[in-house]
Amino acid sequence: MATRSQTAALLVVGALALAACSAGGVKPSSAPQSGAKTLVIDTSFDLKTADPGRTYEPTGLFVGKAVYETLLTFDGADVTKPVPALAESYELSEDGKVLTLKLKKGATFADGSPLTADDVVFSLTRVRDMKGTPSFLLDGVEIAKTDDTTITLTSKAPNPALPYILPNPALGVINSKVAKEHGATTDAGDKAEQYLNTASAGSGPYTIESFNLSSQVVLRANPKYYGAKPAYDRVVIRNVEAATQKLNVQRGDSQVALNLSGDQVTGMPANLQVKKTASANVIFLLANQDSSVSKTTPNAKFVEALRKGVDYAGLLELAGEGSTQAPGIIPSQLLGALPQDQAAKRDVEGAKAALAASGLSNPTVKLEFPSELTVNGLSFQPLAERIQANLKEVGITVDLAPAPVTTALDNYRNGKEELGLWYWGPDYPDPSDYLAFLPGKLVGLRAGWKDGADKAVSAAGDKAATTIGDEARKAAYADVQTKLNASGPFIPLIQPSQNIVTAASVTGLEYHPVWTVDLADLGAK
Amino acid sequence: MTDPDGPSGTATAVPEPPEKAAGTRGRRRALRHPLARFLLRRVLIAVLLAWGITVVTFVLTNLVPGDPATANLGQRALGDPAIVAQWRQDHGLDKPLPQQYLIHLGGMLQGDLGVSQQSHRPVSQDLAETVPATLELAGAAIVVSLILGVAFGVVAALRRDRLPDHVLRVLSLIGISVPTFWLALVAFYVFFYRLQITPGSGRIDPGLQAPPPVTGLATVDSALAGQWDVFASAVGHLLTPALVLALYTIGLLTRFTRSAVLEVLGQDYVRAARAKGLPGRVILFRYVLRSALVPIITVAGLAFGSLLSGTVLVEAIFAWPGVGQYAYKSATTLDLPAVMGVGLVVGGVYLVINLIVDVLYGVIDPRVRLQ
Numbered sequence: 090m091a092t093r094s095q096t097a098a099l100l101v102v103g104a105l106a107l108a109a110c111s112a113g114g115v116k117p118s119s120a121p122q123s124g125a126k127t128l129v130i131d132t133s134f135d136l137k138t139a140d141p142g143r144t145y146e147p148t149g150l151f152v153g154k155a156v157y158e159t160l161l162t163f164d165g166a167d168v169t170k171p172v173p174a175l176a177e178s179y180e181l182s183e184d185g186k187v188l189t190l191k192l193k194k195g196a197t198f199a200d201g202s203p204l205t206a207d208d209v210v211f212s213l214t215r216v217r218d219m220k221g222t223p224s225f226l227l228d229g230v231e232i233a234k235t236d237d238t239t240i241t242l243t244s245k246a247p248n249p250a251l252p253y254i255l256p257n258p259a260l261g262v263i264n265s266k267v268a269k270e271h272g273a274t275t276d277a278g279d280k281a282e283q284y285l286n287t288a289s290a291g292s293g294p295y296t297i298e299s300f301n302l303s304s305q306v307v308l309r310a311n312p313k314y315y316g317a318k319p320a321y322d323r324v325v326i327r328n329v330e331a332a333t334q335k336l337n338v339q340r341g342d343s344q345v346a347l348n349l350s351g352d353q354v355t356g357m358p359a360n361l362q363v364k365k366t367a368s369a370n371v372i373f374l375l376a377n378q379d380s381s382v383s384k385t386t387p388n389a390k391f392v393e394a395l396r397k398g399v400d401y402a403g404l405l406e407l408a409g410e411g412s413t414q415a416p417g418i419i420p421s422q423l424l425g426a427l428p429q430d431q432a433a434k435r436d437v438e439g440a441k442a443a444l445a446a447s448g449l450s451n452p453t454v455k456l457e458f459p460s461e462l463t464v465n466g467l468s469f470q471p472l473a474e475r476i477q478a479n480l481k482e483v484g485i486t487v488d489l490a491p492a493p494v495t496t497a498l499d500n501y502r503n504g505k506e507e508l509g510l511w512y513w514g515p516d517y518p519d520p521s522d523y524l525a526f527l528p529g530k531l532v533g534l535r536a537g538w539k540d541g542a543d544k545a546v547s548a549a550g551d552k553a554a555t556t557i558g559d560e561a562r563k564a565a566y567a568d569v570q571t572k573l574n575a576s577g578p579f580i581p582l583i584q585p586s587q588n589i590v591t592a593a594s595v596t597g598l599e600y601h602p603v604w605t606v607d608l609a610d611l612g613a614k
Numbered sequence: 615m616t617d618p619d620g621p622s623g624t625a626t627a628v629p630e631p632p633e634k635a636a637g638t639r640g641r642r643r644a645l646r647h648p649l650a651r652f653l654l655r656r657v658l659i660a661v662l663l664a665w666g667i668t669v670v671t672f673v674l675t676n677l678v679p680g681d682p683a684t685a686n687l688g689q690r691a692l693g694d695p696a697i698v699a700q701w702r703q704d705h706g707l708d709k710p711l712p713q714q715y716l717i718h719l720g721g722m723l724q725g726d727l728g729v730s731q732q733s734h735r736p737v738s739q740d741l742a743e744t745v746p747a748t749l750e751l752a753g754a755a756i757v758v759s760l761i762l763g764v765a766f767g768v769v770a771a772l773r774r775d776r777l778p779d780h781v782l783r784v785l786s787l788i789g790i791s792v793p794t795f796w797l798a799l800v801a802f803y804v805f806f807y808r809l810q811i812t813p814g815s816g817r818i819d820p821g822l823q824a825p826p827p828v829t830g831l832a833t834v835d836s837a838l839a840g841q842w843d844v845f846a847s848a849v850g851h852l853l854t855p856a857l858v859l860a861l862y863t864i865g866l867l868t869r870f871t872r873s874a875v876l877e878v879l880g881q882d883y884v885r886a887a888r889a890k891g892l893p894g895r896v897i898l899f900r901y902v903l904r905s906a907l908v909p910i911i912t913v914a915g916l917a918f919g920s921l922l923s924g925t926v927l928v929e930a931i932f933a934w935p936g937v938g939q940y941a942y943k944s945a946t947t948l949d950l951p952a953v954m955g956v957g958l959v960v961g962g963v964y965l966v967i968n969l970i971v972d973v974l975y976g977v978i979d980p981r982v983r984l985q
Contacts (some may be wrong), residue, residue: 304935495680
């Protein structure tokens with residue numbers, strides 16, 4: 090007869106054995122299919138919905154890209170040229186107002202039904218008129234079916250950005266018949282979100298097996314996918330903190346970790362692949378031009394002192410390998426980005442001279458930034474501290490004012506920050522997205538830069554917005570940024586690195602500025 | 615015959631049928647029963663407290679300097695007044711604050727906790743998914759705490775000022791002093807990554823199919839479905855976070871049990887029992903532990919509350935999809951319906967635990983039984 094201590098010992102051994110069995114990756118009988126290839130991806134969720142018409146968060150776009158297809162897409166990481174997806178070809182009229190798309194034949198939804206021009210018109214109209222977060226993408230665009238295979242998108246003003254907007258997964262085409270049966274409409278009364286959070290109504294390479302906003306999303310290969318079969322039968326996307334992501338991928342519990350900082354990817358074992366790519370997020374300083382907010386920052390010479398006083402190389406050091414300096418507000422991946430040789434350089438003497446010319450003596454300014462926000466794993470706090478130290482050398486005292494993101498965003502959005510440290514990621518990979526930084530526009534107003542405050546910059550922006558043709562647009566946007574750097578209230582700082590760690594078995598991964606990773610591109614070896 | 619307690623203006627009182635009168639008398643007698651009165655009082659207090667929670671969460675969430683629209687809409691959408699207005703209308707934020715509160719309150723009275731601004735789903739649906747995960751974690755932690763904490767406390771008291779006592783006192787001090795989030799990180803690193811003896815984050819292995827939800831507890835649901843590989847995985851995944859969470863409570867219970875047992879050991883009736891020659895085991899379980907249990911249960915009830923707050927960080931590190939993570943996300947995005955829903959659930963758990971503790975006092979100690 091066993092003694093109590095023996096029984097206790099048995100219980101402990103049993104518990105450990107259970108844990109060890111579970112840890113050791115025993116072939117489970119509840120595994121979906123024997124021999125099925127499962128890919129586990131760890132990321133920090135900012136998921137709100139699986140309804141493509143309401144999606145606008147990075148995790149949502151990543152899931153949406155796998156489940157829904159768009160008319161156009163991008164080839165790998167190259168965002169300078171939209172390529173056909175559901176549309177086999179597209180043509181922009183000479184005046185840039187009419188985009189004509191020819192639909193590919195043979196595309197089907199996950200239920201096997203054919204994808205038609207009516208589905209396209211319904212899906213795009215729904216996004217535009219539901220007044221959800223991505224509605225602005227198609228603001229003022231008329232959507233029409235010319236015939237069974239032709240769609241025309243007509244804008245009132247020249248809209249050369251439209252081919253770059255269409256690949257956004259928020260504009261994924263849904264099965265209109267199924268969606269309507271579940272409450273989808275083309276107005277604010279749409280009720281299909283609940284259904285689209287539990288089931289797939291798309292034509293993409295994957296379908297939704299389960300969708301939980303706070304823990305994990307499981308995708309299954311679409312058995313009726315008309316295109317190339319994806320390499321993985323099942324993809325598990327888990328919501329995991331960055332520190333845990335690192336240990337999971339190192340141990341082999343996951344195959345992809347998406348949100349590691351520069352420090353975290355240092356010293357990764359050789360059996361893992363580390364991809365460090367400059368992200369498309371541009372971190373910048375803004376100096377408010379509204380004299381009712383600050384008596385200091387509207388001074389042009391003061392802004393020049395800021396621009397010359399910041400140690401850009403030091404900020405890159407903080408951001409880690411793979412990061413790059415932002416010469417202009419448009420990130421390096423996009424058409425119209427300024428070359429690195431036009432990037433600002435630190436010039437302490439020049440900064441001191443500009444400060445002296447400003448007529449301000451020992452100015453003190455308040456720098457506001459979101460305290461808990463990280464961009465590509467990089468926190469704003471060390472960046473703000475470094476800027477504070479840089480400007481101290483110039484003779485500018487910076488008081489740091491970190492605030493929770495919701496509080497800081499309110500001040501930023503209402504144009505009440507004297508000096509702000511923020512970032513901008515592209516809504517779509519076209520330079521026209523950055524016209525928001527011009528006087529009187531969305532971000533310009535946040536810097537107290539009202540319409541008409543700088544006529545030269547506004548004129549350059551107006552010209553760029555209507556210019557047609559890649560080369561001409563490139564030159565026009567370069568001109569906008571050069572003028573913006575010379576007289577604008579924004580100081581572009583850096584593009585932090587997007588660090589993605591994968592197991593050696595995962596191939597074909599490319600970082601994409603809009604949807605982070607395209608699961609259909611991933612291979613297995 | 616008139617009923618002296620009848621309403622004024624009643625000309626003639628109709629006598630109640632005998633069976634109905636007996637039923638009314640029975641109900642009145644039942645209400646006069648001390649336990650019924652006690653429970654009724656508790657329910658009334660619970661209703662008042664629940665109302666208080668709604669007021670406090672509503673006021674605090676609206677006092678925070680921040681706009682829920684800013685927290686929930688993208689930068690571009692915020693620049694479009696039509697989208698912002700639509701969003702406010704969808705979430706009832708276009709109405710005056712008192713009206714918003716009354717709408718929330720009215721919904722709650724009908725069992726409707728509103729729709730989360732983050733998930734766009736009913737809060738009750740979100741809570742039905744997250745609360746069981748946390749209860750499974752906190753429940754496992756409290757069971758482990760009670761078993762180990764009481765056992766260690768008894769051993770320390772019986773071996774007072776000897777080696778086991780010194781060791782257990784130091785260990786309990788460590789358990790109380792070490793921050794839970796640090797311990798969680800270290801435990802995950804050591805047991806999962808270095809020693810490779812525990813599974814990774816989440817509730818089950820990612821390669822497994824989750825069992826059909828019945829209770830929401832992965833261990834129970836997998837057992838009910840007969841998915842024993844999933845059961846093993848669920849227990850394995852539960853072990854480390856539950857132990858991490860339990861360590862503080864184990865330390866606390868060890869110290870309280872030790873002092874409670876020591877106090878009882880010095881009582882005359884224990885000496886008398888010893889003098890009568892009763893076996894040590896009988897003295898311990900029938901005389902010592904029973905008396906010492908009152909303070910232990912008080913501490914265990916309080917500890918369960920601290921376990922719930924401790925889950926926020928433990929859940930984050932072990933990617934445990936519980937109410938702690940949901941509460942954090944809701945609070946940082948000013949998601950009022952979700953914050954109020956979480957507040958009500960946590961408040962409800964506290965009330966239930968307190969009720970259980972009060973009832974247990976009476977069960978354990980006849981002196982505190984209601985007359």
